[in-house]
Amino acid sequence: MADYQKREGLFEKVYEIVRTIPEGKVATYGQIAKMLGTSDPRKVGWALAANSDSETPCHRVVNKEGGVAKNFGKSLGGDIGWEVQRSKLEDEGIFFVDEQHVDLTRHLWSL
DNA sequence: AGAGTGACTCATA
DNA sequence: CTATGAGCCACTC
Numbered sequence: 001m002a003d004y005q006k007r008e009g010l011f012e013k014v015y016e017i018v019r020t021i022p023e024g025k026v027a028t029y030g031q032i033a034k035m036l037g038t039s040d041p042r043k044v045g046w047a048l049a050a051n052s053d054s055e056t057p058c059h060r061v062v063n064k065e066g067g068v069a070k071n072f073g074k075s076l077g078g079d080i081g082w083e084v085q086r087s088k089l090e091d092e093g094i095f096f097v098d099e100q101h102v103d104l105t106r107h108l109w110s111l
Numbered sequence: 112a113g114a115g116t117g118a119c120t121c122a123t124a
Numbered sequence: 125c126t127a128t129g130a131g132c133c134a135c136t137c
Contacts, residue, residue, distance in 0.1 A: 010134055029119050040133045045118040050135085058118080069118035 010036060014047035021060045023092045025109040026102050028064050045069065059085040060109075066102035 013036050021027050029041035036043070048058045049071075058075045062068055068082040068089075082100055090096065095103040 033119085038133065040131085041119040042117055042132070043119090043134055046116085046134075047118095049118050061118080063119065071118050075118085 010038070010043055011047040011050060014044055015051060015053060015056045018048070018056050018058065018061055021057060021109050024094060024107060026060050026062050026066065026089065026094065026104070026107050027109040028062060028066075028104075030064055031109070032061065048075070051075070059088045062102055062104075066097070066104040066108075067100050068102070 014032060017032050017035055018027070029044040032044045033039060033041040044061070048056070048061060051058065052075055058072070059068075059080075068085045070082060072080045072082065072085060086096060086099065089102060094107050097103050
């Protein structure tokens with residue numbers, strides 16, 4: 001398995017970038033992957049999966065379609081599902097085109 | 112150094 | 125829309 005406690009490396013970079021996402025914005029795994037210098041969006045999701053830091057707004061990270069992850073499982077220090085993630089995003093003023101899809105046309109984070 | 116895993120993405124049907 | 129298969133790369137054992 002790979003859900004052990006991470007030490008250092010790619011993970012920290014992901015966390016830093018995710019923390020850089022301003023409120024009311026969302027970033028995609030692919031975008032973050034690019035910033036990391038990798039071409040594997042999986043690494044991003046994986047990094048977040050290994051993380052459970054309440055300081056990292058994982059809920060602002062969505063897939064390419066703006067859809068929230070289905071396997072959040074635990075993050076931000078508790079039982080969280082896409083419904084919880086959605087609430088958090090809405091609380092930041094983010095619009096949803098449907099229950100599981102963020103309006104990327106308005107909230108996609110870009111430099 | 113080899114195998115297993117993964118919160119993604121893309122292509123195809 | 126859903127379902128499959130493949131690509132990809134860091135991490136742990």
